[in-house]
Amino acid sequence: MERAQPSNTLGDVQSAGHSLFAVCRHANCRYSKEIDVPRLIQSIGPHHYLLPDRGELHFSDKMRCPSCKRRGVNLWLKPAAPRAKQAPPLAPPKLPNFTIVDHGRAPYAGHEVIATADNLMVGKGAFAAAALFYGDRRISLKQGAFVIADSKDGKPIEVMTAERYVEMRQAEAQMAGIAPQTKAS
Numbered sequence: 001m002e003r004a005q006p007s008n009t010l011g012d013v014q015s016a017g018h019s020l021f022a023v024c025r026h027a028n029c030r031y032s033k034e035i036d037v038p039r040l041i042q043s044i045g046p047h048h049y050l051l052p053d054r055g056e057l058h059f060s061d062k063m064r065c066p067s068c069k070r071r072g073v074n075l076w077l078k079p080a081a082p083r084a085k086q087a088p089p090l091a092p093p094k095l096p097n098f099t100i101v102d103h104g105r106a107p108y109a110g111h112e113v114i115a116t117a118d119n120l121m122v123g124k125g126a127f128a129a130a131a132l133f134y135g136d137r138r139i140s141l142k143q144g145a146f147v148i149a150d151s152k153d154g155k156p157i158e159v160m161t162a163e164r165y166v167e168m169r170q171a172e173a174q175m176a177g178i179a180p181q182t183k184a185s
Contacts, residue, residue: 011046013037017080020050022073024065031067032076050075098123098148100130103138114139121168124149124160131157 013020014037024031044059052058063073096116100123103111114130117123127141131151139151151157158164 008049008051009046010037010041010044010048010050013050013077014041014046019078019080021076021078022060022063022065023076024068024070025072025074026065026068026070029065029068029070031065033066035075050077097143099142100126101140101142102130102134103140105137107138121160121165124158127151128157128159132159 010020020035020037020040021032022035048059052060060073060075062071064071065073096118098117098120099113100115100117101111102114103109115123115126117126123141123143127139127149131139134151137151140147141149149158
C-alpha cells in the first residue's frame with residue numbers, strides 16, 4: 001500500500017485535496033467545523049505549518065469558535081480518499097499480418113475472414129487449402145488492403161511443396177544478403 005506524503009503546510013493540504021477541521025479547545029464546547037482551506041490560505045498564506053512550534057503563537061490559537069466564541073481551536077486533518085491507481089494503457093492488440101477472405105459465390109456478396117496468419121508461408125498454405133476446399137467461391141489472400149493472391153484471377157492455385165519452400169527461403173536469404181548468390185547456367 002502506498003503511503004501518502006505528509007501534509008506539513010496549508011499549501012500541502014490544499015494541493016493534496018485533504019480536508020481540515022477545527023475543533024474547539026474548550027472542554028464544554030468541542031464544536032467541530034470544516035475549514036474552508038482556500039479561504040484560510042487567501043487570508044494567511046500557504047506557507048504556515050499545521051503544527052505549532054513550541055512556545056510560539058500559532059494561527060489556530062487566534063481562530064475563534066463559532067459556537068462559544070472563545071479563541072483557540074485544534075486542527076484535525078482528514079485525508080482525501082485514495083485515488084485509484086490507473087492501469088497502464090493497454091497495448092493495441094496485435095493484428096495478424098495476413099488474412100484469408102471468403103468473398104462468397106456471387107460478386108459483391110460480402111466478405112468473411114476465414115483464416116489469419118502472421119507468416120506468409122502459413123498464409124499461402126491456408127489460402128491454397130481454402131481455395132481448393134471452396135472451389136465455387138472467390139477466396140483471396142490479403143496483407144492489409146493489398147491482395148497477394150486471388151482464387152478467381154485465372155491463375156492455377158499454387159500449392160507449396162517442400163522444394164518450392166526451399167527455393168523461396170534461398171531467394172529470401174540472397175535478397176537479405178545472408179546467402180551467397182548462385183549464378184544461373
